[in-house]
Amino acid sequence: MCARHIYGNLKKIFPHQGDMKKLFWQVAESYTTKEYEANLELVKSYDMRVYEAMMEKNPKNCSLAFFTPTSSCVDVHNNISESFNNAIDPARYMPMVEMLETIRRRTMVRIDMRKTKADKDLSRVPPRIKEMIALEQKRLKFCKVIPGSDGRNEVRESGTSYSVNITMKTCACRRWEMSGVPCRHALHIIAEKKLNHEDYISSWLLNGRQQQIYRDSIRPVNGMCFWDNSGSVILPPPNLVEELENRKGRKPKPKRKKGKNESPKKKKASRERRIMHCRRCSLTGHNAAKCPNMEVEKSMPPKKKKKTKPSADGGGPSQPTQDTFSGTLENLGSSMTFVGLEA
Structure with a gap:
């Protein structure tokens, strides 16, 4: 079980328990059974309701004290699953063949990236x-x-x-x-x-083992123009057509909603305690619309010149602007014709 999701559910039940987070992660990160039992006693003395809610989920399933040392890993959450879901997100809305081929190509790029990173590291330990x-x-x-x-x-x-x-x-x-x-x-x-x-x-x-892991990659596959024609008609999945119709004119949803216990999104700076300055007379306490010094000439700050970077070939973009791995769903929905893999 994922300790982070268990804690997220506890946070919904007990939203104002400030010390619950520290106590819960002490239980999850207990390496020995004695340490696990001692940390459970701290939770029991803190709040009996929190203790009973934790025991309903059986914290032994997410505590290191009951894990085997075979994997040489101390993670008590399933972030690897969420990372995988995030990596294959663009391919979820494609037909079966395109979905599998997109995942294959993204995997090849990721393996090559990890291999390059491991080869550049000359030390023995990452x-x-x-x-x-x-x-x-x-x-x-x-x-x-x-x-x-x-x-x-x-x-x-x-x-x-x-x-x-x-x-x-x-x-x-x-x-x-x-x-x-x-x-x-x-x-x-x-x-x-x-x-x-x-x-x-x-x-x-060790870094040498990482180099061995990423030394080999998935074999390349020829494009669909080299495939034998089976004579079947490629149709989009019905749920994709319905989803595209419902999405028209709506703001796209985020990939995943973050829980209250996770790092919050960037918030807009509050205007509280900010001192207002008039851009006409530069005095405080009012703006240009209610400026009492209307005789003062309105001054505007000079516009900043945009710096343009010269391209490598002297004109036009240095790289193609269309990502080969992720096409937009809007284009997919407007044409509703599924093009094959790159030829």
């Missing part, structure tokens, strides 16, 4: 993993190592001991196994032994 390591290293000063044998060591932090096995790449806090990146307890041992922490990062997160 920047995102470096940020995770740097964040954990800030807490090393609160850790103390008690050496052991066979790669096993004990690390104390804030009065709690954690058993760390450098050989097996495990720690009692489970952050190392879950994320694939050494936790602060393991980093403290690695630093004391003067080892390279990059050797203890999961191979799935």
Whole structure:
């Protein structure tokens, strides 16, 4: 289950609970069962109604304490699904063949983009993993190592001991196994032994593995002019025709409505506490329409000249203005003729 959607539903039921967000994400991001139970007790002491609403959704389904470390991922939400839906959004309103071909071409472009990005990065560790390591290293000063044998060591932090096995790449806090990146307890041992922490990062997160993943891409496909004609007539789907008819003259809907708990859209600046200046006499408290100094000549600011960038070929746009992957639905609805893939 997606923790972000569960929290969004809780926010609708309890809209004015300020500390509920912090407590909920503490439960979702608990790495051990003991940590999970302790955070649930904090929710229970905060508000029993919030606790009962959370237990109805069974928070074990979205808590890291009950996840397996196989995937080396600490995400508790399904943003990957929403990212996929956003990527294929232009193709949803097309017939089956055009939809599949559009998704295929967009996927080829995305793979090539990721491959280029991975090839340009000459370091062994991607920047995102470096940020995770740097964040954990800030807490090393609160850790103390008690050496052991066979790669096993004990690390104390804030009065709690954690058993760390450098050989097996495990720690009692489970952050190392879950994320694939050494936790602060393991980093403290690695630093004391003067080892390279990059050797203890999961191979799935290294830049070399990213290059292997995006080394191969989807094979190109010839255009429809090379296909054998089956003799069938291409008709638009009925729901698309109906939707286009209903959309005429209406403002297009946004891709997805954001919830109250998500980052808000940019809002227009309020005029509250703004000091009004008259553009005729430049005094405050009134505008040009109610200016008492009508004898003053009205002054207008000079117009700014628009800077034009010279094109590469000396005239006209340097690039085609029509995107090959996303045609507008208005053009599709006006003609209602479905052209094949590019020849």
